[in-house]
Amino acid sequence: MPIVPAPRILVVDDHAALRSQIVSVLESAGWRVEEASDGRLALQMVLEQPPDVLLLDLGLPGLDGLNVCAQLRERADRHVPVLMLTARDTLSDKGRGFAAGADDYLLKPFASEELLWRCQALARRGELGRSPVLQRGALRIDRRSGEVHSGDRLVEVNGHALRLLVALAEAWPRTLSRSELLQQLWSDEPPASDALRSHLYTLRQNLGEDQHLVKTVHGVGLRLDVPDDGGG
Template sequence: MTSYEATILVVDDEQEITELIALYLQKAGYEVYAADNGAHALRMAETLQPDLILLDVSLGRMDGIEVCQALRQGVCADVPILFLSCKSEDGDIVRALSEGGDDYITKPFSPSQLVARIQAHIRRRRTRERGSEEPASSLSFPGLDIDFHSMEVRLNGEPISLSVKEFELLSVMARSPKRVFPLEELYRRVWQTDSMGDTRTLMVHVSNLRKKLESDPSRPRWIQTVRGFGYRFCPAENCEEQTS
C-alpha cells in the first residue's frame, strides 16, 4: 500500500491544468483528487477531508470565492486553502484572502514554487496540531489578550474571530513587541517558505487583521507599518510611532 505525504483536493475546471498539477504533486508524494466545479468540490471535501485544497477562483456557476466560503463553514474550517488564479490585481487578491483563503498563487506559476508553498502550509498545520510550535501560554496587553493554546483573542474583553493566518501573524509579532519584522522574514515565519518576491498575500492578511483589531484601521495602534522596513506590534498606546 502506497503511503502518501498528504491528500490534496484540486478544484479547477480546466482539465489540462488539473492534470499537470496532479502530475507534479504525485511526484512529490501527495495523493491527489480533482473536482471541476464548486458543487463537486464541496461533496469531495466532505468525503475526503483533505489536508489542503487548491482552488481556482474562476469556476463558472459557483466561483472559487463561494466555494471557499462554504468550505469554511463545514469540515474544512481550518484546512489550508490556496487560491489559483490568472487575476493578479490587488482587489482580486484581497477578496480571495478576506473570504478565507490562506494563500494566493497567480497563473502561470512555477511547479516547484507551487509544491514549496503546499509543503509549507501542510507542515505548518501539522506542527500546530501537534502543539509543538508554541508552548501553551498567553499574553496580555492593555485591552488585548492572546491565548496561544486555545487560539483565542479578546479585544477589550470581547472575543474576536481571526483566521488561522491572522492569528499566526499576530502571535509572531506579539511575542516580540516593538520589534520590526521585515516583510520577507514575517512571511517566512508564518508561511514557512520564501515569498518568491510577492508579499501581497502577507499585506492583505495584515490589512484584514487590522480591520478586526483597530478602531481606525487607517491609523493603526496595534499593528504598525514601519516605512521601508515592515511591521511591528505596538503593546502600548504611547508606543512611539514610526509610520506615516
C-alpha cells in the same frame, strides 16, 4: 515507528489540461491527489473527507472559488489550508480571496517548484494544528509514535498493516474503496495483486479480539466499525 502518511491534496480546476499537469507534478513529489472540476463537487468532497491542502481555482463555473472557500469556512469542522489559483493579479481580487478564507495565492502561470513550495508550507501549517492521536471508540492510534491501544491493551501493529489502520481511522466513518486504499498505501507503486488482502489479514491478526473493528463492506471496500462516540 512514526506514521507520516503522504499529504493529501484536492486539486480543483475546470481546465482539464492544467489540472492534469498539476496532478502530475504533485504525484511525482509523493502527494496523494484527488481531483474535481467544479466547485459544488469540491465542496462536497472537502466536507466529507478534508484534505491536507485544497488547491482551488478562483474562476470555477457555477460555484466559484470564492464561494467554495467561504462556505468551507462556515461549514467545515476543522481548518483546511486553501491555496487559491488565479490569473487575476489585482489587489482587490486578492483581498476578496483572503476575506473568503484563502490562506495563500498563486498567480497563473506558475513554476512547478513554487507550486510545491507553497503546498508543502500549507501542509506543514495544517499539521501544526492537528493532533497526532486518533481516537476511534476504544481504539487509540498515536501517529507520532506508531503505538496503538485498544482500551488499556497495547496492540502490536507495524508496517503496511499499521498504515492501513491509520487510513481507515482517518477516513472514519467513511468506507474506503480498494482503489482508495491502494492509492493511500502505495501511491504510484502498484503492489502485488494480493498485497492488500495480505495486509488486511495481518492487521486483523494483530488486532486479535478486536479484529471485528475492521469491517469488509462487500462490493464497496473497508471501514472502521466503531461507535460514533470516540472523538479525536
